[in-house]
Amino acid sequence: MLNKVRVRFAPSPTGGLHLGGVRTVLYNYLFAKKHGGDFIVRIEDTDQSRFVPGAEQYIFDCLKWCNLEPDESPVHGGNYGPYRQSExxxxxxxxxxxxxxxxxxxxxxxxxxxxxxxxxxxxxxxxxxxxxxxxxxxxxxxxxxxxxxxxxxxxxxxxxxxxxxxxxxxxxxxxxxxxxxxxxxxxxxxxxxxxxxxxxxxxxxxAVVVDDYLMQITHAFRGEEWLSSAPVHILLWKYLFGLNSMPQWAHLPLILGPNGKLSKRDGAKFGFPVYAMNWTDPRNNEFTEGFKEKGFLPEAFINLLAMLGWNSGSEQEIFSLEEMIDAFSIDRIHKSGARFDYEKATWFNQEWIRKIPVAQLTTTVKPLLEAAGCTITDDNRLTSIVQLVKDRCSLLPDFEKQAGYFYLSPVKWEREAVLPKWTSEKPEFFEQFCKNLATIGNWNFIEIETVFKNLSTEMNIKPGELQLPLRVMLVGGKYGPAVFDIAYWIGKEETIARIQKALPIFKA
RNA sequence: GCCGCGUUGGUCAAGGGGUUAAGACGCCUCCCUUUCACGGAGGAAUCACGGGUUCGAAUCCCGUACGUGGUACCA
The missing domain is CATH 3.90.800.10 (Glutamyl-tRNA Synthetase; Domain 3)
Incomplete structure (x- = not known):
């Protein structure tokens, strides 16, 4: 390529930023970075009747969240401005x-x-x-x-x-x-x-033709819905600037919903987001959920989007942004539309929850837990807890369930889960267990387990029949990591307190 | 209707004249674990249809069907 690669994303600020829009941004960005070029965002606000206050800012917020920052735009500046068509x-x-x-x-x-x-x-x-x-x-x-x-x-x-x-x-x-x-x-x-x-x-x-020329765009990515009007653009280029300076076009396949074109309606209907971030239309207060607030990591979001219409040709599916830049090529973009699969999308997020550094994960999880009522004073402790439970989470809000009980004592218990095995000697066991726990000097999960096993042997009850009740007393339900890990992180006093609090409810 | 674009398991997809037609998600079975996950071992399930071309077609060509986009002083 003789000229410096320059690509552009040209949204009109009329509402939320759709999945397909973000993917167009992503392919633009990947291509630009791959070839050492510039990624420009131009605001196409030529329809004054459809102007929506806040929509432009929202678009830039989404790009920021996705870590796909433009090199030039109305807010980032540049030498080819203004970047709003109305201006x-x-x-x-x-x-x-x-x-x-x-x-x-x-x-x-x-x-x-x-x-x-x-x-x-x-x-x-x-x-x-x-x-x-x-x-x-x-x-x-x-x-x-x-x-x-x-x-x-x-x-x-x-x-x-x-x-x-x-x-x-x-x-x-x-x-x-x-x-x-x-x-x-x-x-x-x-x-x-x-x-x-x-x-x-x-x-x-x-406007596209004139601005692409003036902004020296070399490659124009846009959704396939534009293919039918391409002949108009080709002619305009021919008449105005000559076909030799026309950018190369790449019409991207559509992202489809469960039945047909993906719309925000599908999101509401099937319970998944279609916008990058939450969006409330200021004209009618209509709310549309976003991937960010649903609990997706931006790394996972762009990863799953990249794989909807492109793949590297290898078996690799999990890509960091850097890896994507490295692997990206236009000739591996598909011609046909791809149906968005929310199950697979959450799988990508699960993979990314496991992949990103635990410290980074902890930073994003912390405010979520605090909003759920947890008082977090020790960040190191939180980090360890996040490490302990993250394999069990596929969406960020899953941490509220999986980590919340380390901070909040359960208020209700899944009694039905333990009742079938709740024989008369069990209360006796737990009352004695509490007494034995109190004697532990060095509180760690090996000690806790030892005390537990010894007592069960002594009373001749299978440990397995005791573990589930203990778990339910400590966390409220049948979930979480190993029980003794939980007891360890909850602490001695709290463990004993939770058993004693739950015991009468199980007896009843 | 007309025009454009497309069509490999339920979904994402590799493969582009000779393959037992990869892999992933989801689903099912089993192992691990007396929670739920993770992990491991298996399983069911696919080249839209009809004609060509060819010794040979998922792969090339033509039809048909279906899907999808456009058909605005919207982008």
Whole structure:
């Protein structure tokens, strides 16, 4: 590659950041870093009616959480700004006017009502959604059908108008997509897309081309939903800047939900997140859950996303960001959409909980436990506890159950779990056990176990029949690591206290 | 409807003319553990369909079906 690699993620700040969006960011980022290039975030806020306050900040918060920081953006700065299209409004019109001069575009004065009427009038069984294309445009009110004088008149009078591209007739437009290979379209089947809207803002089509050129983008990754409008972009590049400077396109496969395209509805319906972080729409207070708050580690989140539509060709599935950068290549991106599997997603998280350094894990788990009511005064003790239980957790909130009882005495017990084996000599055992525990000088799990085993031998009760009741008394249920480890970390007094507190409830 | 893109177990996928068609998630059985996990050993389950081309097709070609995206002064 001759030029420095420059890629961009271009979201419109209209709501939460979707799984697919984050994956697009990730592939951009991986490719840029792999080739020593720049990753740019450009905000595509050309639709003022869809502007949502806070959405832009939210996007940057998500990128930060994922550790996918841009090199250039409205908040990170850069030499190709401004990075918000709304702030670039004045840039686009001259290019559109140039297209008109050269006969590649035209003014159109049709009102929204007239367009709607056209769609009704022209609709037939063979043409369910009529487009403003080469067959229709000669029936409409535009600078192609109006005299030059009339057009000038309308323009001077400030008549509302748009600028549309004039799609050529029967021309095959083809290009090589980095993911799909050769793709071609018949130009007469593509409509005359609006380039500049009546409010003077460019549409996406105009803005991507001009901005990608001005920002010297070399590779353009975007979702496959854009593939159908690629011919418009190709033509614009050809007319405006020449095909030689056009970025290489890579249309990424879609991420699908349990049935069809993945939507935030699916998340609500099936109980998994689809946004990177929690998002509340300020317009209607509609809340959508995020992976972060659901208890995913960012390392796991980007890892699982990377594997949805790409793989390294090896059997490796767990990748750190650095490993992904190293292994990434566009030619191993799949052509077909991938269905998102929440079970597998949680497996990735489980793997990452085990993989990241325990100190780092502890830092993220601590506030969770505190929020659940645990008072944590000794970080070293917490670290040991996290180490002890982390194999049992696949989502961060699992730590509340698996580590909470080290701080909070159980308030209810799974009596049913022990009742079947709860014979009359058991209470006797535990009362004596408490007395014996009290005599232990050096409180460690070997001592505790020894005392336990000795007494069970003495009373002729199988230790196995005693362990489960002990566990339930200490933690409240059938879970957690080895019982004697638990007793050790709870401490002598607390262990005895918990047994004595639970005993009457089991007797009843 | 029209146009584009796609189709390997339930899901993610390797493989791209000759393979017993990898591996992972999930599921099932067993071992370990008298908790739950982790770990270990097994198991069930796949090339959408129909035609070609070829000695030979999951792999190449053509149809069909299905899925998916687009068909806005939204991105």
């Amino acid at each position: 670039r409004k004045a840039i686009y019109l001259p290019y559109a006017e140039k297209l008109i001069e050269e006969g590649f575009a035209y003014y159109a004065f049709d009102t929204p009502e007239e367009l709607e009427q056209m769609r009704i009038d022209e609709k037939t069984a063979e043409n369910l959604s009529p487009q403003y294309d080469n067959s229709i445009r000669r029936k409409m009110k535009n600078s192609l059908t109006l005299s030059a004088e009339k057009t000038r008149q309308l323009l001077n009078a400030g008549t509302a108008h748009v600028i549309r591209i004039k799609m050529p007739e029967h021309e095959t437009i083809s290009f090589t997509d980095l993911v799909h290979g050769e793709v071609s379209f018949d130009s007469s089947l593509v409509d005359d897309k609006v380039l500049i809207k009546a409010d003077g803002m460019p549409t996406y089509h105009m």
